[in-house]
Amino acid sequence: MDVELVVFDMAGTTVQDEGLVERAFALAVRTVGIADTDEALAEALDYVRETMGRSKMEVFRALATDEDAAQHANAVFESTYLELLQEGGVRGIEGAEDLFRDLRKVGVKIALITGFSRATQQAIIEELGWKDHIDLALSPTDAGRGRPYPDLPLMALLRTGATNVAAMVVVGDTASDMISGVNAGAGLVVGVLSGAHDADTLEEAGADAVIESIADLAELLGLNDDTF
Numbered sequence: 001m002d003v004e005l006v007v008f009d010m011a012g013t014t015v016q017d018e019g020l021v022e023r024a025f026a027l028a029v030r031t032v033g034i035a036d037t038d039e040a041l042a043e044a045l046d047y048v049r050e051t052m053g054r055s056k057m058e059v060f061r062a063l064a065t066d067e068d069a070a071q072h073a074n075a076v077f078e079s080t081y082l083e084l085l086q087e088g089g090v091r092g093i094e095g096a097e098d099l100f101r102d103l104r105k106v107g108v109k110i111a112l113i114t115g116f117s118r119a120t121q122q123a124i125i126e127e128l129g130w131k132d133h134i135d136l137a138l139s140p141t142d143a144g145r146g147r148p149y150p151d152l153p154l155m156a157l158l159r160t161g162a163t164n165v166a167a168m169v170v171v172g173d174t175a176s177d178m179i180s181g182v183n184a185g186a187g188l189v190v191g192v193l194s195g196a197h198d199a200d201t202l203e204e205a206g207a208d209a210v211i212e213s214i215a216d217l218a219e220l221l222g223l224n225d226d227t228f
Contacts, residue, residue: 012195
């Protein structure tokens with residue numbers, strides 16, 4: 001395929017955060033009272049794992065009793081995650097920066113998408129020093145809806161000037177990423193095993209290919225072939 005744009009998920013796909021999402025989530029649901037027992041917390045964590053990749057605000061809306069509680073929980077989550085981030089708990093998946101450089105050398109645009117707020121996303125990018133390695137970063141508020149809707153990949157396509165959806169590759173570690181890519185009509189939807197979901201889950205959600213990590217994406221795309 002003629003690739004013009006690769007849309008990457010962040011946590012679990014290009015970014016390893018050593019479980020910071022779950023730690024921040026657990027504190028948020030306990031603080032707000034969404035989960036006031038160990039059993040309730042376990043159920044809430046199961047849900048957040050199942051829905052990894054979706055907008056964090058939407059996850060809290062599904063768990064909370066009302067909008068105020070959901071907003072409060074999301075605020076606690078975001079502030080806690082930022083505090084943990086500043087302690088150095090985030091790093092790039094091995095091979096991410098090399099892949100970004102190789103893609104851009106051949107004229108392929110790179111977009112990072114996330115279920116985090118824009119402020120948190122930008123903090124992660126700043127922490128990793130990735131601002132000059134990518135073309136675009138989008139959060140759910142930038143596109144209208146988060147995953148599994150197609151809004152984020154389609155907004156990335158529009159913002160980067162890619163000519164058609166068939167020239168877009170969507171890469172992620174969750175079922176929501178796969179469904180979003182399929183819904184957006186991406187020419188290739190790729191699952192990676194470095195994050196939340198296993199190969200069966202990714203394939204059932206529509207992955208065209210599943211690889212161990214993004215370090216294997218260059219080979220999958222034929223990046224070093226004369227025909228790329």
